Amino acid sequence: MKAVHFGAGNIGRGFVGLLLHNAGYEVVFADVAEGLIAQLAAADSYAVHEVGENPAVQTVDNFRALNSNTQETELIKEIATADIVTTAVGPHILKFVAPVIARGIAAREPGLAPLQVMACENAINATDILAREVGSRPEAAGGALEDKAIFANTAVDRIVPNQDAGQGLDVTVETFFEWVIDRTPFAGSEPKIPGATFVDELAPYIERKLFTVNTGHASAAYFGFEAGLEKISDAMADQDVAEDVRAVLEETKQLLVSKHGFSSEEQEAYVQKILARFTNPHLPDTVNRVGRAPLRKLSRHERFIGPAAELAERGVVPEALLGAIAAALRFNDPADAEATELAGILASETAADATARITGLEPGHPLFNAVSTLVEERQAEVATASA
Numbered sequence: 001m002k003a004v005h006f007g008a009g010n011i012g013r014g015f016v017g018l019l020l021h022n023a024g025y026e027v028v029f030a031d032v033a034e035g036l037i038a039q040l041a042a043a044d045s046y047a048v049h050e051v052g053e054n055p056a057v058q059t060v061d062n063f064r065a066l067n068s069n070t071q072e073t074e075l076i077k078e079i080a081t082a083d084i085v086t087t088a089v090g091p092h093i094l095k096f097v098a099p100v101i102a103r104g105i106a107a108r109e110p111g112l113a114p115l116q117v118m119a120c121e122n123a124i125n126a127t128d129i130l131a132r133e134v135g136s137r138p139e140a141a142g143g144a145l146e147d148k149a150i151f152a153n154t155a156v157d158r159i160v161p162n163q164d165a166g167q168g169l170d171v172t173v174e175t176f177f178e179w180v181i182d183r184t185p186f187a188g189s190e191p192k193i194p195g196a197t198f199v200d201e202l203a204p205y206i207e208r209k210l211f212t213v214n215t216g217h218a219s220a221a222y223f224g225f226e227a228g229l230e231k232i233s234d235a236m237a238d239q240d241v242a243e244d245v246r247a248v249l250e251e252t253k254q255l256l257v258s259k260h261g262f263s264s265e266e267q268e269a270y271v272q273k274i275l276a277r278f279t280n281p282h283l284p285d286t287v288n289r290v291g292r293a294p295l296r297k298l299s300r301h302e303r304f305i306g307p308a309a310e311l312a313e314r315g316v317v318p319e320a321l322l323g324a325i326a327a328a329l330r331f332n333d334p335a336d337a338e339a340t341e342l343a344g345i346l347a348s349e350t351a352a353d354a355t356a357r358i359t360g361l362e363p364g365h366p367l368f369n370a371v372s373t374l375v376e377e378r379q380a381e382v383a384t385a386s387a
């Protein structure tokens with residue numbers, strides 16, 4: 001059995017690659033980072049260090065590595081004969097990996113079982129995004145790829161911080177993990193991946209994960225950044241930050257319970273488990289990593305505006321989420337390209353235009369004015385600071 005995995009970074013090596021390896025797949029990592037590919041190609045194995053309660057070390061071997069920029073012909077051949085393709089490259093990168101995936105699917109021999117494609121990104125239905133990109137390629141014209149691939153949405157959960165440069169390919173991860181996969185596209189042929197859970201309805205799981213784990217995590221990052229803290233565990237140890245994060249998760253809990261029918265007790269237990277994960281002192285995770293790409297995180301269906309908009313549509317003013325959105329607008333990490341772009345939008349557009357551009361909210365939406373006020377306040381703050 002063979003899997004081609006795009007993105008040999010934190011979650012690629014520390015989670016998806018590990019589970020596929022443990023399931024018995026040979027894993028072909030594809031990445032654009034030449035140094036990383038060279039290291040993987042030269043290595044026989046790497047270690048995944050699981051830290052926290054019940055720490056453990058797992059070894060991953062039986063892998064190969066290809067540079068998806070310079071070894072496209074080889075990669076197409078691998079995809080043409082693989083069982084599974086997964087990605088963990090970031091939702092905005094899916095359009096760049098789609099062409100080679102389309103070519104690989106087109107090159108599959110007739111009669112081969114359909115390729116099982118799963119995008120393991122933090123975004124609602126990321127695999128649908130990838131499927132649309134693949135479907136828009138010339139190779140897919142006339143439905144040519146339809147019988148050759150299955151696309152399944154998934155929700156992946158494991159905190160994998162940025163790794164120390166000195167530790168080579170080894171990855172430090174938390175002990176917790178969850179991989180939930182939509183069963184329906186497989187029609188009975190779902191892969192056997194120990195540790196993965198197949199469900200008939202993914203929407204509740206994917207929204208619960210994004211609007212609890214990632215909303216809470218990003219809140220801790222942005223409130224922590226405002227408080228001048230570097231590590232997520234330090235941010236969570238700050239009483240004010242912890243209270244603000246808790247208040248945000250109270251609001252998303254309200255939405256998730258009423259929208260998806262989770263019981264209040266079940267959601268509370270989920271929240272408690274997640275707060276404990278954020279405080280894991282063994283995990284060297286930073287507010288800069290977790291807060292990365294604020295424009296993506298502030299976009300329409302993402303972890304802040306998504307739940308806040310739905311609450312506003314239900315007549316609730318999401319005060320705590322608005323507080324987190326205000327903190328996100330202040331995330332000005334100079335090393336983050338999206339933070340710089342955000343600052344540029346705030347500096348050059350009216351509050352209303354900037355709100356529409358950053359959040360995708362329509363001016364008539366019940367959340368729009370509240371966010372626009374925050375944008376205006378941030379613009380005034382920056383103007384005062386630079387006067």
Ligand SMILES: NC(=O)c1ccc[n+]([C@@H]2O[C@H](COP(=O)([O-])OP(=O)(O)OC[C@H]3O[C@@H](n4cnc5c(N)ncnc54)[C@H](O)[C@@H]3O)[C@@H](O)[C@H]2O)c1
Pocket residue numbers: 006007008009010011012030031032033036068088089090091093096097120121122156157158159160161
């Ligand atoms: N780290 C986590 O805790 C975590 C957990 C769950 C989900 N995720 C999601 O997984 C995805 C990856 O996150 P990460 O933390 O591993 O990031 P990362 O930056 O560590 O890894 C991304 C990798 O993708 C590679 N890449 C970029 N463009 C590429 C391309 N065109 N083709 C092939 N490879 C390419 C990069 O070189 C990098 O090695 C994101 O969508 C993230 O939201 C991360």
Ligand SMILES: O=P(O)(O)OC[C@@H](O)[C@@H](O)[C@H](O)[C@H](O)CO
Pocket residue numbers: 122156157158159160213214217218289290291292293
């Ligand atoms: O990967 P992002 O940028 O969408 O979000 C940052 C973190 O919240 C995220 O990587 C978590 O660690 C992960 O989603 C946990 O499952």
